[in-house]
Amino acid sequence: MAEALRSLYVCVVFSLSLMSFALAQGENYFIFHGFSDSNLHLDGVAEIQPSGLLQLTHFDSTIAMAHAFYPFPFRFNTSSSQSLSFSTNFVFAMDDFGHRMAFVISPSMDFSKAVPGGYLGLFNYSNNGLSTNHILAVQLGSVLSPEFYDREYNHVGININSLISNQSASASYFSDEEGIYKDMSLEGTGPIQIWIDYNAAEMLLNVTLAPIKVPKPSKPLLSKPLDPSQILLDSMYVGFSASTDADGSYILGWSFNRTGQAQNLDISKLPPVPKDPSSFLGRILTSIMLACPFIPVIGTGVCVYIDMKKKYEEVYEDWEKEYSPQRISYKQLYTASKGFRDSELIGKGGFGKVYRGVLPSSNKQIAIKKVSHDSKQGMKEFVAEIASMGRLRHRNLVKLCGYCRREGELLLVYDYMPNGSLDKMLYSNTSPKLSWFQRFRIIRGIASGLLYLHGEWEQVVLHRDIKPGNVLLDADLNGKLGDFGLARLHDHGGNPQTTKLVGTFGYMAPELIRTGKATTCTDVYAFGVFMLEVACGKRPIEQRGLPKRGNLVYGVASSWERGSILDASDPQLEGAFAADEMELVLKLGLFCCFGNPAARPSMRQVMQYLDGDVLLPDVPSTSNITSLFTANDETPDDEIPFPSLFGNGSVAAVSSTDSILVVGR
Template sequence: MVAEGDTAVAMVVDVDLDEVVEDLDSLGAHNNPVHLFLLPVKFAIVQIFILHNAVLYLSIKLLALTQDENQFIYNGFRGANLHLDGIAQIHPSGLLQLTNTSKQQIGHAFYQLPLKVNPSSTGLPQSLSFSTNFVIAMVPELPTFSGHGIAFTISPSMDFKRAVASYYLGLFNSSNNGLSSNHVVAVELDTVKSAEFEDINDNHVGIDVNSLKSIASAPVTYFSDKEGPNKSLVLISGNPIQVWIDYDEVEKLLNVSIAPAGTPKPNHPLLSTPIDLSLILLDSVYVGFSSATGAVASNHYVLGWSFNRSGQAQRLELSKLPSFPRPRKSRHKSGLEITVSVTASALLTTIITVAYIVRKKKYEEIREDWEREFGPQRFSYKDLYKATKGFKDEDLLGAGGFGKVYRGVLPSSNMKVAIKKVSHDSKQGMKEFVNEIASMGRLRHRNLVQLLGYCRRRGELLLVYDHMPNGSLDKFLFSNEKPNLNWAQRYRILKGVASGLLYLHEEWEQVVLHRDVKASNVLLDADLNGRLGDFGLARLYDHGANPQTTYVVGTVGYLAPELAKAGKATTSTDVFAFGAFMLEVACGRRPTELQGLVEEMVLVEWVFERWKKGAILETGDPRLEGDYVAEEMELVLKLGLLCSHPNPAARPSMRQVMQYLDGDAILPEILLDGVGAGMFGMSDEASAEFVMSFPLTSGKGSAISMSSTDSILHCGR
């Protein structure tokens, strides 16, 4: 186009200029005296034609550039006109990689030239209709766990410095998510189910407007002429997938189709959503991709991209697309692979056989037929042994009645994990217990430590968790090994743990009772966000069902009084433990302590007495040195008392707790007045039950004896 325009300009200018110069030369022929007068005129005319040539040339160049803005195709991205940030990069092969296996990272890739979607300077409207198609591949770090996905994005800016990784897909953060001032439209290819955004599952396509809460979404399926409708497709399969997005401004309709790369575009779109983009987008927008990883990561690739503002986007030439690293397929050896020639000596064969037997014994595991369904959640003992360098003490993170916890790095993915070894001597209940462990491995929330899977070997059960670099919260509260947490950090941790408990109680597909909420089971990630961990005592039951009676398990100081009487754990008993935890964080003291004055041994009693005297803020942690928001401190202390009410019916739900902490509801003083009526009166039956949960035989909230997994397995499971 540009080359043809250049030739056209040259032809027009050359013909006209030659004719004029020829006429002028004829006037000056034969020593005509007019010739001297015409020389400057001739020079001026030549200059005018040169200027005209330049203007016309630039006009054609600009026209070609405008067309280039509106249509482009990349069969691979070598030399592509893209703006990259975060960890996004283009490989020499032309492969665009948005993210790698780094945790909590963002990658962006946007076409550098903006699209004008407002009326132009000529007064002619610019159509909002567009068509695009691209090929992606998601290669997860682990077979069943992945980063959070990719979003095709239309945005007024390429600056996403304030965006957060993980479930915000590198587009928003907690303060701007949902604001109409974002003017962002995205089509998300989401591989993690986030309760906060009401995701339908962990493998869906959604249309997002200014928020990660989709206005429309659907599980990933496609229509096949050969195989029929609703053919399932797994985003994290590691196979290339093609996506088509078309917007018709006249019909105000956004269509999204998806299929395996190489499959024709489906006749029926996966999503067909009425939407008026003119009410959302600004005058000038950019188009591109945003991607993010979380606690688990994925390699997110874009292999090719075609875009058109004025018609159907060109087809990608799949044969020209760059290749990408495929997911590693796990290779399980059923026996030692030995190739021995016919002439090998019997002695060598014996040595190899003995070595194999010793090695197999070293990594021997317990595997039963019923465990096949939990294959993706099961780790090999060999990998865990290598990850911890043989479970050396130098990698020991903690120990207790539950067993020992080690840090490790998985050899296959270099992923940091925490591995808990719990003893067990009985097969009774093991199948049901492993079933619950596998179920809880599907929990997904930013304030829960991810349970990745398990392994069984001889008399041990090994649970594998995502590693939290800053360790447990109690070390920050009660040990001089860690720096002091300021009030803003503590308040954020309380809200985070409350959000995690709300997810467990109400927002997941089943009700999950944690049964051991306490500071030592709250772990801190790299940004000091609180994540509730240790699901070794957790139980699940269906929404609306009645949990079965069980033996009392948990930690002294956090046990609700009704547990000692009926032995039945409920969401309300978790709320009671959370109340003790709130006071623990605000006061910097454990729920029960032998040291100090008698009236200060039980934390909740002490806080309550100080509140009655109008001095509740005096119970705040002295390490804060009074540097806190008084209203927030008072709210936490009073809410901690309310959650610790001996009557389960008087305690708030975790949803109400979140409303109080978010400032969406006011804590009713009348309920707190009612707390004092019978909460700590020594002649009251409820008080007697309440005191039972605070025996003064331990100064540091020791755990109820749970020396083996059998204790867990016999808890009415």
């Protein structure tokens, strides 16, 4: 009898649950106050707690993704966009930090090929940005992803088929009482309401936020004109995708209506979030009270937590907020480089060290350069220029992804180049030797990149340290100029303000050594030395022998003067080169190294010569060629040994005084 009553009780409860579930949904709408009986489609680390709370990500899921979708598709009738209106309202909460979450409308619930971290569990490297994705998402993020042009850590974005938001804003809500937008944090502040409404008549998608106890504001945070027929298919699923670097994210309640306004949630019926969700330390203290016998162990845990916070502590000042899109957290870089292990070290020098790494948010390979920068003076200007150069885009420039400041260190983050530096390729006994075809392509590529820096970007960029060690090679051995740690900017038509002598001896123009003032002409000089080094396979300053005999520029000039300039070419090429190209590179390299900066070609002229659009002028046979590579600024024009080669400026008579030829490396 008791067993029969128990069975009857179970049947009644099950039937009531099904009735409750049925009442909460229809063909075009549903509403859930908690998710105990929701029958949602879950994958990844998503799970429903006994309280009915939908937990998307967990505190212990360091890099993970989660999906929770309504199990049945909706007919969106996108062929008639005028009749398509939809709306959703949900309440969410995020713990301390490191979250990315999105409401998603997708043609499929299969995200097995998606990537966690910055890709939000929706896309991967190959399909991000493709119109064939047919995905509309509203992103809620507390993590900055510079690779997707995020502008704020704490942001809301409308995303169409891509992680690059079509429209985004810092998280805030409109206060109807005060008549202003008020900032709000997406994490650690308790539950937050969000409304996403598409009005077919206006063809407008609105996104509105508010704290849980605030009624829906009259003004949305985001409003974007949208034609869903260009994005969505007729049959679509609705749900959530999330990824995290730490802690947990939750959905408390959710309503959706495919044909009109979604029903508002009853806040009193929502399940509670875990106590003190905004404080990991608070959770530890609560555990201490519940587990007194384990206080020593928990105390150790608290100490470890504080130590970890200190380990990742960064320098962050108010003025840096405008540069936040270029800022990458130290924690991400520490994780990416496996704690800056020696096994990840790929280079070092007087500047510091360079480490290989993989960003946990996107699985993107990066190179991290640690530069000492003890002085606070000028740091704001320096970071401003670093942030500006993060916007440089050219196929022959290594992309500067961002920066981080911590104590006395500045960390610069670049795209990783698998074949390392050109310097390594030229001088290593183990690496395969570069052919002349590859060398000429690298020279032309770096010339193209410098032309972009000097004359084609919105400002003039002075690199100030052009050399093979700062030219990196991608998988196809294409040359890319990198290391913008010494670079400086100035407006077109303006004067550079550099007065501090920086660079590498052997590549520094005579006037730079005298005055410390860098210009496009000093970059051209360094590029000239670079050309000679790549063609000859010799360093600019050899440590053996007399200064002049150990100087590459002097040596190539002497060969030219003797009428045998090809003798200066790299003997390892064994004549396997196009003689006309080699002669062009050697002579053009020398022209770039003239002692008088006004006589050097511009990078635009260099490109014209390399492309064969303009013939390289010849030096009169009566000239003492080796004398052209030192300078005396006081020499009058009528003592110039031969007319200007480039029609603007003069080639000065020479003196051994101030000559770069005698500068050691």
